[in-house]
Amino acid sequence: MLKLDNVSTFYGKIQALHNVSLEVNQGEILTLIGANGAGKTTLMMTICGDPRAQSGHIAFDGRPIQQLSTADIMRQGLAVVPEGRRIFAGMTVEENLFMGSFFRSRSEASVQLDHVLTLFPRLRERFHQRGGTMSGGEQQMLAIGRALMSQPRLLLLDEPSLGLAPIIIQQIFEIIERLRDEGVTVFLVEQNAHQALRIADRGYVLENGRIVMSGSGDALLNDDSVRKAYLGG
Amino acid sequence: MHETTLYVLQQLINGLTIGSTYALIAIGYTMVYGIIGMINFAHGEVYMIGTYTAFITIIGLLTMGVGSLPIVLLLALITAVIIASTYGYAVERVAYRPLRGGPRLIPLITAIGMSIFLQNYIRLAQGSRDLAMPVLISGGIEFGDPAVFEVSISWMQLIIWGVTLVAMTALALFISRSRLGRACRACAQDLKMTNLLGIDTNRIIALTFIIGAALAAVAGVLLGLYYGTINPYIGFMAGLKAFTAAVLGGIGSIPGAMLGGLILGVTEALTAAFFPSEYKDVVAFSLLVLILLFRPTGLLGKPEVEKV
Numbered sequence: 001m002l003k004l005d006n007v008s009t010f011y012g013k014i015q016a017l018h019n020v021s022l023e024v025n026q027g028e029i030l031t032l033i034g035a036n037g038a039g040k041t042t043l044m045m046t047i048c049g050d051p052r053a054q055s056g057h058i059a060f061d062g063r064p065i066q067q068l069s070t071a072d073i074m075r076q077g078l079a080v081v082p083e084g085r086r087i088f089a090g091m092t093v094e095e096n097l098f099m100g101s102f103f104r105s106r107s108e109a110s111v112q113l114d115h116v117l118t119l120f121p122r123l124r125e126r127f128h129q130r131g132g133t134m135s136g137g138e139q140q141m142l143a144i145g146r147a148l149m150s151q152p153r154l155l156l157l158d159e160p161s162l163g164l165a166p167i168i169i170q171q172i173f174e175i176i177e178r179l180r181d182e183g184v185t186v187f188l189v190e191q192n193a194h195q196a197l198r199i200a201d202r203g204y205v206l207e208n209g210r211i212v213m214s215g216s217g218d219a220l221l222n223d224d225s226v227r228k229a230y231l232g233g
Numbered sequence: 234m235h236e237t238t239l240y241v242l243q244q245l246i247n248g249l250t251i252g253s254t255y256a257l258i259a260i261g262y263t264m265v266y267g268i269i270g271m272i273n274f275a276h277g278e279v280y281m282i283g284t285y286t287a288f289i290t291i292i293g294l295l296t297m298g299v300g301s302l303p304i305v306l307l308l309a310l311i312t313a314v315i316i317a318s319t320y321g322y323a324v325e326r327v328a329y330r331p332l333r334g335g336p337r338l339i340p341l342i343t344a345i346g347m348s349i350f351l352q353n354y355i356r357l358a359q360g361s362r363d364l365a366m367p368v369l370i371s372g373g374i375e376f377g378d379p380a381v382f383e384v385s386i387s388w389m390q391l392i393i394w395g396v397t398l399v400a401m402t403a404l405a406l407f408i409s410r411s412r413l414g415r416a417c418r419a420c421a422q423d424l425k426m427t428n429l430l431g432i433d434t435n436r437i438i439a440l441t442f443i444i445g446a447a448l449a450a451v452a453g454v455l456l457g458l459y460y461g462t463i464n465p466y467i468g469f470m471a472g473l474k475a476f477t478a479a480v481l482g483g484i485g486s487i488p489g490a491m492l493g494g495l496i497l498g499v500t501e502a503l504t505a506a507f508f509p510s511e512y513k514d515v516v517a518f519s520l521l522v523l524i525l526l527f528r529p530t531g532l533l534g535k536p537e538v539e540k541v
Binding site: 048050069070071072074075079080082086088089090091095098099100102103146150 | 428
């Protein structure tokens with residue numbers, strides 16, 4: 001569904017990604033784990049076209065997207081929940097959600113709104129509240145809900161568990177599995193490797209901007225070097 | 234009533250009139266700053282172009298024998314808004330957009346260049362001398378004791394208040410209710426995230442330039458008729474004053490720009506009431522210095538917080 005082929009990204013002169021190749025298949029949860037500064041967020045943002053890949057190819061549904069503008073890429077059927085959630089703090093939950101479906105028709109948006117509010121009943125309770133006044137977990141739900149409003153076929157999630165209480169993390173991961181069961185493909189970037197690998201169908205390990213290992217979630221979970229480096233032995 | 238009270242009342246009326254037009258121009262500064270964090274110093278020139286467009290339209294219509302006041306006024310407003318918006322859009326497209334993403338100083342310098350360019354362009358095209366705006370609306374209402382002091386509100390002042398009120402209400406509704414207005418607010422809060430939602434933020438930025446230019450043009454028509462004379466340099470001072478108003482109210486905040494404009498106008502008028510009127514600019518810009526010293530975020534502005 002999404003295919004990266006030898007993608008390299010630079011920040012000025014510093015190379016953040018070195019010839020990264022990976023593939024996300026339809027209907028799976030793919031996770032990318034790695035330490036702080038390994039380039040996980042860069043990889044995710046490169047898919048969105050910001051920053052742009054300096055070399056290599058990125059294809060979504062077989063069509064090259066690396067030349068498109070960010071706005072055009074995001075209209076191809078993928079949506080992102082970026083690092084730090086980035087909800088619109090001064091806008092209500094309702095307004096935040098409708099920003100997600102900006103380029104969808106009114107009727108598509110209202111159907112999708114029902115769906116999102118069923119997934120996250122908490123958002124219904126907070127519907128007219130300003131995003132910035134909510135708890136971290138609620139904001140994360142809002143960020144995911146907002147991304148879902150565009151009816152994406154591929155959802156990119158950047159560290160959805162960051163800074164949240166364990167019970168909330170549990171809920172978020174349950175939602176991610178449920179989304180996969182509904183047919184949304186999920187590309188999950190996580191530092192919380194244990195939990196990510198448990199729900200993932202497949203995973204990649206990123207180190208210093210290079211993919212160093214890949215395999216099924218279970219295989220990585222049981223791999224000695226992964227256990228040592230990311231799962232605390 | 235006492236003479237001084239009536240006199241102050243008169244100056245309040247004058248101050249609110251000028252203040253409303255400052256507020257209209259200030260919106261353009263504040264909306265653009267709110268989204269891309271730059272001061273568009275060519276904005277005063279767009280206001281001036283609006284005034285010139287209105288002047289040409291009015292002269293043209295009068296020459297053609299169109300005498301109906303509402304029609305002349307309406308057509309002057311419409312053409313001024315259209316032409317000024319086109320300039321506002323073109324300035325952004327040609328001079329600012331190609332520089333986006335670079336260091337902040339660069340668009341600032343370009344903006345000053347654009348301002349000088351537009352001012353001289355109009356000077357060459359229209360001449361640099363003062364032009365007399367035809368008197369379309371005269372008279373007004375007067376009250377108070379003719380023996381002590383007569384307070385007058387001219388029809389022109391009432392029109393300025395009315396048009397400003399309509400324009401501001403329309404803007405407020407647009408920003409708070411409409412889909413594009415919501416996108417403007419989203420851009421102001423997090424430009425990159427808005428882009429990541431599949432929204433072409435360049436178009437939203439262009440839209441804010443167009444809105445700002447349109448409101449400046451409205452102010453240009455009103456002030457041109459109010460003062461009666463225009464020249465290619467009026468944009469400089471009007472722009473500075475409106476910028477001061479925007480900073481006073483809190484740059485980036487739309488209600489702030491409205492409030493800042495009114496406060497500045499009233500302050501100036503009251504200064505002129507009790508001191509030689511040349512001091513009004515001194516007081517206006519001292520206000521700017523004081524605000525920058527003691528409350529840099531302005532009256533209604535929010536401090537810039539690093540997002541975590």
